[in-house]
Amino acid sequence: MATFFGEVVVAPSRAGVDDEESAEEAREETPEDREIRMELEKKREIDVLWTLKSGASPESSADELRACSKFIIAIGRNAAAFLSSFILDSVCWEVVGVVKLWNEWCRTSNITNVLPTDSFCLFYRLISDPTVLLCQCSCYVAEDQQFQWLEKVFGGMRKESLQVTILSTCPVADYKTQESTLTLPSPFLRALKTKEFKEQVCCPLLEQPNIVRDLPAA
Amino acid sequence: VYSLPSKKLAVLQIRSPFIKNKYRPFCQTLLSWVKSSKCARVVLLSSSHAYQRDDEQLLGTPLRYLLTPDLEKAVGGLMQELKWKEMEKVAAYPGINDTEKVLHIPGGGITKLLFTESCSKGIQMAVLLKFCSEGDNIPDAFVLVNYLNEWLQLIKSEVSASNNSTDTSSQWKIPSSWRLLFGNGLPPALF
Numbered sequence: 001m002a003t004f005f006g007e008v009v010v011a012p013s014r015a016g017v018d019d020e021e022s023a024e025e026a027r028e029e030t031p032e033d034r035e036i037r038m039e040l041e042k043k044r045e046i047d048v049l050w051t052l053k054s055g056a057s058p059e060s061s062a063d064e065l066r067a068c069s070k071f072i073i074a075i076g077r078n079a080a081a082f083l084s085s086f087i088l089d090s091v092c093w094e095v096v097g098v099v100k101l102w103n104e105w106c107r108t109s110n111i112t113n114v115l116p117t118d119s120f121c122l123f124y125r126l127i128s129d130p131t132v133l134l135c136q137c138s139c140y141v142a143e144d145q146q147f148q149w150l151e152k153v154f155g156g157m158r159k160e161s162l163q164v165t166i167l168s169t170c171p172v173a174d175y176k177t178q179e180s181t182l183t184l185p186s187p188f189l190r191a192l193k194t195k196e197f198k199e200q201v202c203c204p205l206l207e208q209p210n211i212v213r214d215l216p217a218a
Numbered sequence: 219v220y221s222l223p224s225k226k227l228a229v230l231q232i233r234s235p236f237i238k239n240k241y242r243p244f245c246q247t248l249l250s251w252v253k254s255s256k257c258a259r260v261v262l263l264s265s266s267h268a269y270q271r272d273d274e275q276l277l278g279t280p281l282r283y284l285l286t287p288d289l290e291k292a293v294g295g296l297m298q299e300l301k302w303k304e305m306e307k308v309a310a311y312p313g314i315n316d317t318e319k320v321l322h323i324p325g326g327g328i329t330k331l332l333f334t335e336s337c338s339k340g341i342q343m344a345v346l347l348k349f350c351s352e353g354d355n356i357p358d359a360f361v362l363v364n365y366l367n368e369w370l371q372l373i374k375s376e377v378s379a380s381n382n383s384t385d386t387s388s389q390w391k392i393p394s395s396w397r398l399l400f401g402n403g404l405p406p407a408l409f
Contacts, residue, residue: 005404014352015265015327016235037239144237176398180405208394 005180046145047100048152049110050123065156069131071164075215078169080138084116088124093134097123099149103142137215146218163197168216176210225372228257236328245331252341259289261370262332263362264347267325271349272308279303280349281365284321284333289342293369300368305347323347344369356396363390 029037050065074083087093095112099121102108106119114120119139126132141149172186189203192212206212220229236244252260268280282305283297297304307319323330329345336343346366350358367373373389 005401005408014235015325016232017241017327144240175402177402178398179403181402182405182407209397209399 043102044142044145045101046141046148046152048097049100050097050156051095051112062156064130066158067131068133068157068162071133071135071157071162072167073135073137073164074167075137076169077138079167080136081116082167083134083136087134088136092127093124094127095122096125096133099123099137099139099153101139101141101145101149103140103145105140105142108139141215143214146215149215150218166216168212170212177207227372241328242331245328245335249332249335249339249341253339258342260336260341260343261366262329262343262345263366264323264326264329264345265350265355265358265362266323266347268349268351270324272306275306275349281361282306282345282347282349284345284347286333286337286341286343288340289344292342293344296369305345354399356399360390 072083074080098108098110098112100108100110101121108118108120112122114122121135121137121139121141124134124136126134135153169187172181172184175181175184177184190206190210191201191203192206193201211217220231221227222229230248266282281303283302284305285294285297305321305323308322309316310318310320321330321334326347329347333343333345335341346362346369348358348362348365367375375389
């Protein structure tokens, strides 16, 4: 989308399928093609490793996950940095999990000792209240991986009495408004909430026609 | 997904492009759901690149329709009464062999795949499409939905006293997602 008046943008096909892509797919898949495709799919699989208690049985780890009552997820480098600067410390929080994934934009690993400049996706738990979980996801989760990420992260949690808060950032230039964004005082907050969320929201709701994308949207 | 139970209508709006190589499985999944949920009819609203029209298609109405054989039996006659134009087939090998004709919907995305699959699966499907160009497609949307309304009569068209037309444009509600489609307001500093 154009970010300023006069910018020329090449728009992707709104038909949803490029003519080249459909011609490509019409060709029969050879066994070699299938093998390559399966390898690629395996490479793009996501692994979520929970390290809830060293030496604990898988059952108790699963129980602990089910007991989660508050889950705060920071997606993107800015949101992850916010948590690092203002919330996380080694005294009150402990690492309880890590996501291992690969895509064209980034690769994460098992290590939990990360630098702020690394791409990572880590889970923390509040020591004083183990039902509070936190996730810092500074890596990009590709479109074909988002559903898997959700299934594997939320799979063990109970949906009832679980409150999820997602923190994310977007460029001001992407904000759609009647006025120009040049003079808009930033940064500013906007929120979206499900109808089940009954508490007060701390900022105005996101106005139409603005949208949320990627993992926060998923 | 939207629904209007009073008219037994469900609407699927596909707002995003497909992940590479996943559009075929998507079509299969969608059509097996159509069959398993015993959906009576499917109407596919679509479009095709205006610039790919041949000389004849440049004249007259830019609207076309297609019916699967199962739906043709039910409503084929109605289309004749409405004087609707069926989407023409084109030569498979233009210039070389003009007798072999195939269905070609350039810019139609998954339209052709859904239609041909529905034909073979015995699904009652109608395709309603308009030839259009890249750009502001809001007027095209109105034309297409009025076309649909000629058949389904979702909104009773008020015959306007001044020009005896059955244009229902003013009765449709414009979605808020159409606001600011072409960018924000201008920075005052520009002037």
